[in-house]
Amino acid sequence: MRIMIGKSSVEAVQGDITKDYSHAIVNAANKTLLGGGGVDGAIHRAGGPEILEQCHRLNGCDTGDAKITTGGRLPAKYVIHTVGPVYHDGKHNEPELLASCHRRSLEVALSNGVRTVAFPAISCGVYGYPVPKAAAIAIKTVRTFLQKHQEIERVRFVLFDADALRVFAGELERQGNAGKE
Numbered sequence: 001m002r003i004m005i006g007k008s009s010v011e012a013v014q015g016d017i018t019k020d021y022s023h024a025i026v027n028a029a030n031k032t033l034l035g036g037g038g039v040d041g042a043i044h045r046a047g048g049p050e051i052l053e054q055c056h057r058l059n060g061c062d063t064g065d066a067k068i069t070t071g072g073r074l075p076a077k078y079v080i081h082t083v084g085p086v087y088h089d090g091k092h093n094e095p096e097l098l099a100s101c102h103r104r105s106l107e108v109a110l111s112n113g114v115r116t117v118a119f120p121a122i123s124c125g126v127y128g129y130p131v132p133k134a135a136a137i138a139i140k141t142v143r144t145f146l147q148k149h150q151e152i153e154r155v156r157f158v159l160f161d162a163d164a165l166r167v168f169a170g171e172l173e174r175q176g177n178a179g180k181e
C-alpha cells in the first residue's frame with residue numbers, strides 16, 4: 001500500500017527492517033540506547049558492535065526524541081534511534097510523545113541529508129501501544145511532515161507481522177482518501 005504526498009511516498013510493507021535498504025532505518029530504542037529486545041535487539045545483532053559503540057557516546061535519549069548513528073553492517077547507512085512512550089491508557093501524553101518520535105526522527109533524517117526512511121511500529125511491541133491508534137498517529141505525523149519537507153522522498157513502514165501490516169495499510173488508505181484529516 002502506498003500514498004503520495006506531493007512527490008513523496010508513504011508506504012507500508014511487511015518485513016524485517018534490518019534488511020531494508022532505506023538510507024536510514026528507525027530503531028524503537030529505550031532511554032539508555034544501550035540495547036534491548038524486539039527490533040532494537042535485531043538491529044544491534046544485524047548491524048554489529050559499531051552501532052552500540054556510538055550509542056555509548058550519546059548519553060541516552062528522552063522519550064519522544066531521536067538520535068542518529070551510522071548503520072554499521074546494515075544495508076541502511078544510518079540508524080535513527082527514537083524512544084517511544086510506554087502505553088498506559090492514552091491519557092499520559094502517549095499520543096503526543098509517539099507523534100514526537102516520528103517528527104523528531106524525520107527532523108534528524110533531514111538534517112543528515114537522508115532521503116528515504118524506514119520506520120517500525122514504534123511502541124507497538126513491549127511498550128504496548130494499540131496498533132490501530134499508533135498507526136493513525138504515525139501516518140498522520142509523517143504526512144504532516146512530508147507536506148512541508150519534500151526533501152524526504154520516501155517513508156516506508158516496515159511491519160514485522162501481517163496483522164500490523166493490515167492495520168497500517170488500512171490506515172494509509174483511509175488517510176490517503178481523506179487527503180486531509
Ligand code: ADP
Pocket residue numbers: 015016017018028029037038039040042084120121122123124125126127128129158159160161164
Ligand atoms: P517497543 O518497545 O517500542 O514497543 P518493540 O521492539 O518491542 O518496541 O516492538 C516494536 C515493533 O517492532 C513491534 O510491532 C514488533 O513486532 C516489531 N519488530 C520486532 N522486530 C522487528 C524487525 N526485525 N523488523 C521490523 N519490526 C520488528
